[in-house]
Amino acid sequence: MTLEFRCADVGVACRNAARAETEEELVAAVAEHARTKHGVELNDTLVDFARTKVRVTGGAAGG
Numbered sequence: 001m002t003l004e005f006r007c008a009d010v011g012v013a014c015r016n017a018a019r020a021e022t023e024e025e026l027v028a029a030v031a032e033h034a035r036t037k038h039g040v041e042l043n044d045t046l047v048d049f050a051r052t053k054v055r056v057t058g059g060a061a062g063g
């Protein structure tokens, strides 16, 4: 199972998709991306919001 977060899903004009095996790793990756690419420090509120937008990918069927 792979978790994916796309900036576009939270209304950011950015085509980046962060992926990780665990939610903890994904949040870390998203936080780093937000900081380096968007100059945004994720606080608890933003992290909670981002978690609601996480997709599960890498399934066998479809895609």
Ligand SMILES: [Zn+2]
Residues within 6 Å of the ligand: 007, 012, 014, 015, 016, 033, 037, 038
């Ligand atoms: Zn982005």
